[in-house]
Amino acid sequence: MSDLTLYYFPGSYYSQRALLALYEKDAKFKHQVVFIHDGDQITPSYMRMNPAGQVPVLADGKKIITESDAIIKYVDENVHTGSTLVPDEISSVGKEVARLRKLISSVRVEIMTYGVLRFQDLSITGLHPIAKPMADIMKKDQGKRFAELRKTLAVLAEKYPDLRDAYNAKIEFATNFPKEFQNRELVVKVLNDVEKTLDEIENILKRVKDEQGISDCWLVGPRFTAADIALATLLDRISFLGLTARYFTPEKRPHLYQYYQRLGTRKSVQQVRSLVLATPRMFILRKLKKASPFVAGIIAAGIGVAVAYSILKRK
């Protein structure tokens, strides 16, 4: 296993799960950022790799793995460093990891995310600054945006007959999804349902702590597993949407609150968060590159020189 490339977008929920798995296993991999808000994922070359037109995708040489759960499994089985993320379901730990992943994945995170971006008053403390520009676009003319997307997809479906079904499936999604996240009642219900899921998680964390007698345990004990990867991305998304004050504070779900503080000290989580924070820089560089590859090269070289200079100065 020598030639891994992850196609992802840093802000994407499922990409973050794949990234966490790779970082947890200390895997060497190439980064290929797919700008999903610019339509990179619907280009014919990308759709041929993943007909769902979604991130993440893992390439291992010529082998392509789609779906974050499958990527986590693949990385776990094929990268022989780090600890086991998906224990065999024959064991009781394996069964519990599978049960918890299912529970956490039952949260309708797309509706939660787009719904709160759309109805920003549902956020308690305000969106993360990185989410703000996107939320503003969504507030303005999302009807137009989705209509334009459907038009583009229809043109592509016509032009590339081998991908017609895949593009048509995306047109269907682009027709139905806006109806869901623009339905305020549904968004409120999804947010209320999260309370129930987190109540269950809080009880589990308390039980594991009492039974195992350790205060710094993860979801199934001392070992960080794929269940923790699922929970880490959910909690980061809650924070991104300015909802932590609603769901976990020292008073409300204190075990979950402590768990979240501990997540922040974990290297893999820090690595993913710094990629998310670097997104605006990536956007600027991409725009420059599109405008003029020559100018972008000079700017990138300039950044390199400045970084090298500051490192030398520190020595």
Ligand SMILES: N[C@@H](CCC(=O)N[C@@H](CS)C(=O)NCC(=O)O)C(=O)O
């Ligand atoms: N079931 C897929 C879901 C992937 C997914 O929904 N990806 C989103 C970003 S989080 C995406 O690529 N959206 C762009 C699009 O659908 O066009 C997985 O687990 O990998």
